[in-house]
Amino acid sequence: MIIESNKAQLNISAQKTFEFVSNFENFPKLLPEEKVVVKEVSNNHIVFEIQGMATISMKVSEVADNVVKVISEGKNPFDFKMEIKVNEISENKSEAYLVFNGDVNSFLKMMVEKPLTNFFNALSAKLEKTEI
Numbered sequence: 001m002i003i004e005s006n007k008a009q010l011n012i013s014a015q016k017t018f019e020f021v022s023n024f025e026n027f028p029k030l031l032p033e034e035k036v037v038v039k040e041v042s043n044n045h046i047v048f049e050i051q052g053m054a055t056i057s058m059k060v061s062e063v064a065d066n067v068v069k070v071i072s073e074g075k076n077p078f079d080f081k082m083e084i085k086v087n088e089i090s091e092n093k094s095e096a097y098l099v100f101n102g103d104v105n106s107f108l109k110m111m112v113e114k115p116l117t118n119f120f121n122a123l124s125a126k127l128e129k130t131e132i
Contacts, residue, residue, distance in 0.1 A: 001109045005098040005120035008127040014066060014088035017096050020132045021084045022068045024060065030126045032119075045073070053115065058082070077112075079103040096127060 044060040057074040080102040
């Protein structure tokens with residue numbers, strides 16, 4: 001199952017946007033506080049619980065060329081990979097979005113695709129509003 005989030009438009013350089021999204025210590029700023037509890041966080045690892053869904057654990061596996069590659073780690077409902085991509089629009093304007101690839105069977109896909117899409121779009125919307 002592949003999900004691509006909406007693109008967040010930011011009024012800062014692609015370099016600053018990339019520095020922000022590549023450090024997972026900034027990730028809690030993007031999470032919906034009313035639905036998510038952060039359990040553990042470092043610059044390249046995060047564990048959080050989404051209310052009513054599951055506990056998610058992931059880590060950065062690679063950082064290069066304005067793409068942060070993330071993989072699931074530990075006990076998760078399913079294995080996944082995710083990329084956080086940053087594109088330069090102009091010198092002081094950039095966009096960022098997530099591409100999620102989950103190893104999900106068709107039954108589970110029907111249950112999680114819409115909530116995950118909404119979750120990733122909420123992250124994108126919050127990124128647009130976050131001061132970096």
